[in-house]
Amino acid sequence: MSTASHGSPGNRETILEPDTYYACQRCTACCKWPGDVRLENEEIPRVAAFLDLSETEFLNRYTRLRTNRQGLSLLEKENHECIMLDGNSCRIHAVKPSQCAGFPNRWNFPGWRQVCEAKAIPMEEARQRGLTK
Numbered sequence: 001m002s003t004a005s006h007g008s009p010g011n012r013e014t015i016l017e018p019d020t021y022y023a024c025q026r027c028t029a030c031c032k033w034p035g036d037v038r039l040e041n042e043e044i045p046r047v048a049a050f051l052d053l054s055e056t057e058f059l060n061r062y063t064r065l066r067t068n069r070q071g072l073s074l075l076e077k078e079n080h081e082c083i084m085l086d087g088n089s090c091r092i093h094a095v096k097p098s099q100c101a102g103f104p105n106r107w108n109f110p111g112w113r114q115v116c117e118a119k120a121i122p123m124e125e126a127r128q129r130g131l132t133k
């Protein structure tokens with residue numbers, strides 16, 4: 001995230017609000033903020049395989065250095081949308097980076113609820129509905 005943007009993942013194992021689960025409503029706002037969509041090294045093989053590309057092809061076609069040059073980011077389009085956003089869908093939803101999967105339950109930022117339509121659900125109910133997997 002060169003600006004506040006897609007966000008800055010902290011500890012992705014930690015649920016920030018253990019009693020509440022925020023269920024993504026696929027509004028796609030977080031796929032349109034300017035900035036890095038961090039791609040971790042261990043995520044590269046599964047995303048490449050999902051797209052039926054070699055790792056080299058995937059890296060050349062869809063990634064760039066992060067703004068801080070400390071790792072890779074997915075590319076963005078000219079309008080700052082993530083390169084993987086296709087209409088209202090993520091092309092790599094099943095294998096999306098942990099930065100994407102972790103928002104807003106594992107990382108977020110002050111004021112995030114003003115820009116994200118995720119719906120608050122009691123954690124127990126979310127678990128019963130299988131939403132937390």
Ligand code: SF4
Binds near residue numbers: 024028115117
């Ligand atoms: S901004 Fe929130 S509701 Fe919208 S796609 Fe991202 S996580 Fe889901």
Ligand code: SF4
Binds near residue numbers: 030031037074
């Ligand atoms: S990889 Fe998918 S979920 Fe993540 S920012 Fe791009 S379009 Fe959105």
